[in-house]
Amino acid sequence: MNVIDLGMPTSGIASVPHLPQDAPAQTKRDFTSDQEVRWCPGCGDYIILAAVQSFLPELGLRKENIVFVSGIGCSSRFPYYLDTYGMHSIHGRAPAIATGLAASREDLSVWVVTGDGDALSIGGNHLIHALRRNVNLTILLFNNRIYGLTKGQYSPTSEEGKITKSSPLGSVDHPFNPVSLALGAEGTFVARTMDSDRKHLIEILRAAAAHRGTALVEIYQNCPIFNDGAFDLIKDREQQEARLVHLEPGQPVRVGAEDDRQTLVRDDTGDLVWVPEARARPDRVVIHDPYADDPAQAFALSRIEGPSLTHVPMGIFRSVEHTTYDDGVRAQVRAAQDAAGGPATDADLDALLLGRDTWTVG
């Protein structure tokens, strides 16, 4: 096999032109388009939009080199509201379109905005292949566990038994866990955050943008019209402490208030189980390591989420460096051109067209 040593940049935005040092700092306003935002009042998308608009200046990129590509659904209206380049494409296809753009334009920071129906149902194939190839994209997956734009059918992340317009007796579909799916699809950066926790959301966006390769960020997002309160159990200040599991690199995986804290340990069979902190044997305590190349523990952590949001891990499940698809594609083109002494000239094209077997008449 021919493997080209890419010597590639390790940051997701290393090859994107930055603003000059002395340029005036960008503000949220620079990233706000003149279009009226048309989500329903109270939609979680507003919070995510505001967070992204206020985070983007931090990257220090020329805004003309940022592109947001989306599919179809409420979340996919996102690009219209950002004053960057953008494409609101068709249902499920944004990762494919973004792949073509990212592979051909090293100088762009390419973002995909998608929802649970767009990414996991109609566009499932493109999502898993973008993850497997590790294209340099940041994918924001807004998960509200419902179809909003089509007015309230169950989605591939709706819980079993969900009663909706299209499942009056309860959905019999078994849902996807987007984090498990992304890890199974070889995702190199997989994280989860929540619309209402702006600080955490921005922290995750920062890490995702810095990741070179496909970064998948699942964002729990409330749909106040068709699935209101879907995440209330982990938003409610009283309940969230017992349910939210904050994943911190190098730290034990724990949940609960100080007086009732549970620690995740490996039992004799290798399963992950919660035990009261005091009873956790130090050699059995699960230490979160998102940088481990083996995704097994990250996958196991994605599975500790019990029914009804019992224990919900939040944070970065996995963040590893692998060769990216677009860097690899470009390296092959460059290597071929370098080997031939630079970009093709007219004479090179003439030689190609002639081939090896020619004859002359006259």
Add this chain to the structure above:
Amino acid sequence: MSSKTVKQLDRVVIRFAGDSGDGMQLTGDRFTSETATLGNDLSTLPNFPAEIRAPQGTLPGVSSFQLHFADHDVMTPGDAPDVLVAMNPAALKANLRDLPRGAVVIVDTDEFTKRNLAKVGYDSNPLEDGSLDSWHLHDVPLTSITVEALSEFTGLTRKEKERAKNMFALGLLSWLYNRPTDGTEAFLERKFGAKPEILAANLAALRAGWNYGETTEGFAVSYEVAPAAMPKGTYRNVTGNTALAYGMVAAAHRAGLPLVLGSYPITPASDILHTLSGLKRFGVTTIQAEDEIAGVGIALGASFGGAIGLTTTSGPGLALKAETIGLAVSLELPLVVVDVQRGGPSTGLPTKTEQSDLLQAMFGRNGESPVAVLAPRSPVDCFATAVEAVRIATTYRTPVIVLSDGYLANGSEPWQVPTTGELPDLTVEFATAPNATDEKGNPVFHAFQRDEATLARPWAVPGTPGLEHRIGGIEKADVTGNISYDPDNHDRMVRLRAAKIAGIADTIAPLAVDDPSGQAEVLVLGWGSTYGPIAAAVRAVRNTGARVATAHLRHLNPFPANTGEVLRSYRRVIVPEMNTGQLAMLLRARFLVDVRSHTAVRGLPFTTVELADVLVRALEDLS
């Protein structure tokens, strides 16, 4: 040189036929290459099963390659072979019905065993029972002579030696028609350079075949076909798929833009993906997508970024790409979609040719979504058609669908190779600055402000400061490109998009009619790969003194501006198509002319005889 008699012929049609594993396509390719080098005009028709290896020795497993070469210009691969090389009983049985009595049949007698005969339902051996008495039979124990000739290659197994029998057959035919073999020798050296013993064995088999012809009494005469009088220039032989791939590379080079192919493997289009994936040196990026939809999505994403976005497929894939092509119509971005048509519906006949995707290309999307549609007429014409597709796509910011087909894709003919300087300049002007001002007088960019002449919108690629804009599949307001649900705006945008495509006719040549007498009453109008058979049939009919006019459409949407006028100038218009009348339907609807269809969907090109007969009957009808 041979000491035997040499006879001159003006044309020959040879068909090589054998089991899918016998290497008949390779043998045909090499014989074609030798023939091209000699300066004959030629045309080829590979014909192979969809199965990679159907059960050995059976009728479904027969693969063949037909070559027509002559000392004059050749329009088709030939209706019927003058020579059949049959490597086994199945190949004989599958092809004999196409063989006129008196034709030459060369068989490998070693394969005519009881078992092989039984496999294809021969009760007795046709080589012995007299059933081939009407043909000129050469029974040659090809396999055993090849093995015998390679006896000194002790490092090779018998199976490996047997595999060289196609080279023996090629050597024999090369002797029979006085073809040079040095090109094939060079080819073998490239192919087997790393395996010296296999290389030596193949070369030895090739020479043994040649010597067999020269020394055996069975072959008393050899033949020569003089070079054809062709326009001065440098030539090579080329298949349609190769010409199409090269045309895309050349066009991107002339546009000064990278070419990005997103493609999912599908017969008979995959060779374009293979060819382009080897041309990275020309700035070509090929992405083998996860599915057909991703293939076109990748191409569209690359177009948005300022590259020449290309996707290649066949009919079933075009169906899957429909929604994304519709998006490209709405975004008004350049996109080239190549459909190498095959028999349909559904999986249909994957390795056989058909022209049945014309209406799909025209109308196979939701909403009013016109796109430009082009069709090459011959393998060589695939090159120029690809260049034209890029010109239209980039000038008008529109998807262009190119309808090639299986016959053009795999068929080959001599190509007078153009130089880069002879190709059109396809330089693209990207938008670089705001093109309007807002109410306050500030410069702004309107993504759908159209060019007055072409109605094309500006192509502003990401990375251009000050032109940040959003596009999408939702209807856009005329000029600004913002989302608009306004009824009148939608009506206007639908008509603008249609007018833009219709306006392409301003930059294409009028439909040229070939009517030497100027007095023909019958016009034959074709499109795509029927060009060769139609031209050959018209020539045959004219040779009898009859008057027939002919014209051929490359642009199917829009039609050349004079198309209606041409149709109305003839008493009768015949439209032959390898579908059930798709172009005829378009012409009738568009021009209210009562064109007459002649159609066939057999997975094979029309024969000259068949079309000539149609023309003769049309002439009789009018007299």
